[in-house]
Amino acid sequence: MHLFLLLTTAAVIQAGVINEGEETTVKPCDGVMINGTYHEIEELKTGIDRPYMLAVDYSTNTVYFSYSLNSDNDGFKTASINLNTKVFADLNGINNGFAQAVDPKNDEVYVGGSDGIYKYNKTAKSAELFTAKGSNIWNIFIKDRLYYSDFPSQFLYVYLNGESVRYKDLEDTKVDFFIIDKDDTIFFTNATGLYSQQKGTKDATLYQEFPVNGVRGLTTNINGDPFACFEDGIYKIDKSDVSLKKIIEIDDAFGLAFDKDSNIVYSDATKLIRLKPNKDKTC
Numbered sequence: 001m002h003l004f005l006l007l008t009t010a011a012v013i014q015a016g017v018i019n020e021g022e023e024t025t026v027k028p029c030d031g032v033m034i035n036g037t038y039h040e041i042e043e044l045k046t047g048i049d050r051p052y053m054l055a056v057d058y059s060t061n062t063v064y065f066s067y068s069l070n071s072d073n074d075g076f077k078t079a080s081i082n083l084n085t086k087v088f089a090d091l092n093g094i095n096n097g098f099a100q101a102v103d104p105k106n107d108e109v110y111v112g113g114s115d116g117i118y119k120y121n122k123t124a125k126s127a128e129l130f131t132a133k134g135s136n137i138w139n140i141f142i143k144d145r146l147y148y149s150d151f152p153s154q155f156l157y158v159y160l161n162g163e164s165v166r167y168k169d170l171e172d173t174k175v176d177f178f179i180i181d182k183d184d185t186i187f188f189t190n191a192t193g194l195y196s197q198q199k200g201t202k203d204a205t206l207y208q209e210f211p212v213n214g215v216r217g218l219t220t221n222i223n224g225d226p227f228a229c230f231e232d233g234i235y236k237i238d239k240s241d242v243s244l245k246k247i248i249e250i251d252d253a254f255g256l257a258f259d260k261d262s263n264i265v266y267s268d269a270t271k272l273i274r275l276k277p278n279k280d281k282t283c
Helices: none
Strands: 017-019 022-024 032-034 037-046 052-057 062-068 076-082 088-090 099-103 108-113 116-121 126-131 137-142 146-150 156-160 163-166 178-180 185-190 193-198 204-209 217-220 226-230 233-238 243-249 255-258 264-267 271-277
Touching (some): 099 146, 108 137, 185 217
Antiparallel strands (some): 037 271, 062 076, 099 108, 156 163, 217 226
16 A cells, blocks of 8 residues: 555634634624535434434435434334425435445435345335345445445445446445545544545555544545544545545534535534535634
8 A cells, every 4th residue: 555644634613713823712693604614503413312324315415324223222214304394214224224325326325234225115114135145334435436344344336237246446444424526535543544446446545544543434525525424523535636625623423425506414422413604703
């Protein structure tokens, strides 16, 4: 692997602004400032245990996610919230629904559970086992094809010609979370760090080592730009200088997605939040 270390971080944090790495005190407010724009905090759902693995269906502006059924075990459930109406619903017929992905081209929703990948029928509100039968699915992402990682092996697979096969570019690498950006760059994590690798190559670039806490989620916005969710907040992945730039501070962040208007949707340990820009208000 060709490895390049993390270069810089920069941040814009709640109730405060950071300019060129130096914090400036501002008056308290209820929202957050991101890149100089005030954002309202909209609570989408509260009182849920560790909402995780967020994915948005842009056609309906619905976020799909998993949450823990019991803090004492590993039982999970996939649910959805319509971002326009805030209507919440559990998805039934999926065994331990954990990983969600949306195919924007074909308007299809896929959910990974403890016994395979399901295709969810939004009209019938039902799920049918699609592929990877018997596998414990950890992460799913769809761009040109459906890709997924399983647990505990942490192998990366791609669905080709009606069957799942190991993804050759990373066949010798453990993969936990992963995404593919607009330039066909794969970003992936494992126990050692966050990496990028151009599709069609085997040369990986290290963005950050994980001595303690690693990534809790990777996602792209509607334009295909990559972002990462860590326990302490949301970061933009900047390929121009191989860095992570913090855009918002969050206490105990768990998941991240973007709605159809590129508004940030994130979760902490007990709720889902959307940040909506309000250019007429300052903090």
